[in-house]
Amino acid sequence: MLVSVCLPECKAANCDRCFNKDFCTKCKGGFQLFKGKCMSSCPEGTVPHQTDCIEGCHPTPWGEWSSCEWNGQPCGFRWGRQSRSRSAPGGPDGVSSPCPTQHENRRCKMRKRCPEGELMADCF
Structure with a gap:
């Protein structure tokens, strides 16, 4: 089961436990989260992943x-x-x-x- 790590404000709680530092994840409202910043698109050189944290992944x-x-x-x-x-x-x-x-x-x-x-x- 996949669980989103993006909160409504597009901030991630404990995001580093799931992804490496260059991970760019989809947030609500079509935004992307990269290194704790909410962006309209992922920076060049990163892959805009559509997946989120996996439940139970520690x-x-x-x-x-x-x-x-x-x-x-x-x-x-x-x-x-x-x-x-x-x-x-x-x-x-x-x-x-x-x-x-x-x-x-x-x-x-x-x-x-x-x-x-x-x-x-x-x-x-």
Whole structure:
């Protein structure tokens, strides 16, 4: 069963427990909720989801950000990517959680260049 997290004023209560920070959800009156702000449409780069919080979905807090990597390598030049995830533990009756594992990605500055003599293809 789906339950809306948008209140009549288009503010979400505990919205972060259901969605990642870039989630844009449909509110009443045709508005979209993004990062706690009520908007007429979702910002570019986000997908306007039509779904709402799943009843009984109580995910764990977000895990730590991974190390900064570029194509799976810890070395590179300028920008890499980091990721983190969270899941929802099963209920006390052993039934699996109703909410999916969630993942977030963000851009990060590479702190380590590839060692000299190493082929660039190995790092990029």
